[in-house]
Amino acid sequence: MKLKFLGGAEVVGKMGLLLQNKGASLLLEYGMTASKPPQYPLAAPPVDMAFLTHSHLDHCGMLPWLCGKYDTEVVATPITIDVVELLVRDSLKIAGIEGYPKPFNQEDIQTLMRNFTPMTYGEIMDVGGFEIELHPAGHLPGATMYELRGDQTTLFTGDLHTCNMRLVWGAHPVKCDNLIIEGTYAGRTHPDRLKTEYALIEKVKEIVESGGRAILPCFAVGRTQEVMLLLKDLKYNMWVDGMGKTISRYYLDRPEYVRNEKALRAAKRRFREVRTPSDRRRARREAQVIVTTGGMLDGGPVLTYIEDVKNDPKSAILLTGFQVEDSNGSRLLSEGVINVQNVKEEIPHPVKIKCQVEMYSLSAHADHNELMDFINACDPEKVVLMHSDDRQPLAQDIEASGMEVILPMADEEFTL
Numbered sequence: 001m002k003l004k005f006l007g008g009a010e011v012v013g014k015m016g017l018l019l020q021n022k023g024a025s026l027l028l029e030y031g032m033t034a035s036k037p038p039q040y041p042l043a044a045p046p047v048d049m050a051f052l053t054h055s056h057l058d059h060c061g062m063l064p065w066l067c068g069k070y071d072t073e074v075v076a077t078p079i080t081i082d083v084v085e086l087l088v089r090d091s092l093k094i095a096g097i098e099g100y101p102k103p104f105n106q107e108d109i110q111t112l113m114r115n116f117t118p119m120t121y122g123e124i125m126d127v128g129g130f131e132i133e134l135h136p137a138g139h140l141p142g143a144t145m146y147e148l149r150g151d152q153t154t155l156f157t158g159d160l161h162t163c164n165m166r167l168v169w170g171a172h173p174v175k176c177d178n179l180i181i182e183g184t185y186a187g188r189t190h191p192d193r194l195k196t197e198y199a200l201i202e203k204v205k206e207i208v209e210s211g212g213r214a215i216l217p218c219f220a221v222g223r224t225q226e227v228m229l230l231l232k233d234l235k236y237n238m239w240v241d242g243m244g245k246t247i248s249r250y251y252l253d254r255p256e257y258v259r260n261e262k263a264l265r266a267a268k269r270r271f272r273e274v275r276t277p278s279d280r281r282r283a284r285r286e287a288q289v290i291v292t293t294g295g296m297l298d299g300g301p302v303l304t305y306i307e308d309v310k311n312d313p314k315s316a317i318l319l320t321g322f323q324v325e326d327s328n329g330s331r332l333l334s335e336g337v338i339n340v341q342n343v344k345e346e347i348p349h350p351v352k353i354k355c356q357v358e359m360y361s362l363s364a365h366a367d368h369n370e371l372m373d374f375i376n377a378c379d380p381e382k383v384v385l386m387h388s389d390d391r392q393p394l395a396q397d398i399e400a401s402g403m404e405v406i407l408p409m410a411d412e413e414f415t416l
């Protein structure tokens with residue numbers, strides 16, 4: 001079979017992998033990088049069918065374009081389909097606000113929603129000379145690895161986490177000949193998960209007991225729920241704001257995709273939801289803990305809450321997610337400032353943040369060692385590395401284990 005990345009091979013973002021086998025062509029993922037300006041993969045040709053692993057924009061963000069142009073059928077799990085609709089509508093809104101050209105319109109989103117074919121774990125589809133089976137990928141509820149069984153077996157992981165999180169079980173290896181795997185954390189290891197969780201809970205307690213407020217900026221999809229699950233046994237005045245509220249509801253509507261429905265229901269009950277402007281005023285007055293979007297402080301309700309605590313040394317901003325270079329979150333960590341743009345101002349101005357700022361890494365991706373364990377257990381002959389800014393450290397370890405490594409660049413054809 002012939003393959004070609006349209007994007008997302010040598011970078012974390014804008015995924016797209018074209019695959020041709022026995023006269024059929026398939027597309028795995030079609031996403032975008034939500035940077036300023038946004039970045040897109042190469043234009044996809046018409047394909048027979050598309051497959052989506054999960055609902056993050058770097059994997060799904062350009063599917064409306066694909067469906068609007070070619071009316072393509074797209075396979076994904078039902079919970080992924082629910083969340084994608086919300087995210088692509090939101091990304092269109094953001095493109096409008098930021099003034100960048102919109103790559104698709106509302107009608108294209110409707111076409112995508114009509115063209116989704118829901119499939120779930122363990123189900124099998126015959127297409128393009130393959131039997132294609134879905135397996136859980138950890139990472140997020142509904143995140144999927146695709147196993148393509150033909151003359152050889154190929155596993156495409158999408159984004160992958162192998163350890164159990166509070167929200168979702170970790171992925172299990174699948175024996176294959178070819179493994180196409182993400183390498184976001186190639187060369188890096190996570191701090192011990194349980195110790196990190198414990199330290200975060202203790203920090204929240206310390207902040208609240210000393211009379212401060214803990215603000216936890218979180219991505220709406222996955223992280224908001226993971227942090228709510230972590231903090232659910234604390235007896236404080238806790239609020240949740242942003243799109244994560246809706247995502248929690250979606251997850252509870254399809255509890256088969258979450259690890260512990262009862263725990264997620266309990267977490268949802270423990271947090272008051274900001275639904276109206278008066279709720280927000282109340283949260284700003286009385287909250288001791290706030291979990292809110294945006295995860296990188298570049299927009300969303302979190303900026304309002306930071307305004308209230310920015311000069312209070314008793315309060316804290318507790319980050320838990322990866323902070324992309326040039327985001328407000330990364331500026332806060334390196335320089336202690338965030339850029340704020342008032343409605344009337346053209347140019348954002350830096351604001352000094354004097355409250356406490358700490359980072360607790362709760363990644364939803366496997367780290368270097370976890371990736372190596374997973375790769376060894378899948379026992380492939382060939383490994384293709386993708387979704388990584390620096391594939392070398394992982395490539396070296398894989399080669400040392402006797403497997404062939406392929407490091408394709410975007411627009412470069414290769415065969416398996």
Ligand SMILES: [Zn+2]
Pocket residue numbers: 054056139159
């Ligand atoms: Zn992801």
Ligand SMILES: [Zn+2]
Pocket residue numbers: 013056058059159387
């Ligand atoms: Zn990703």
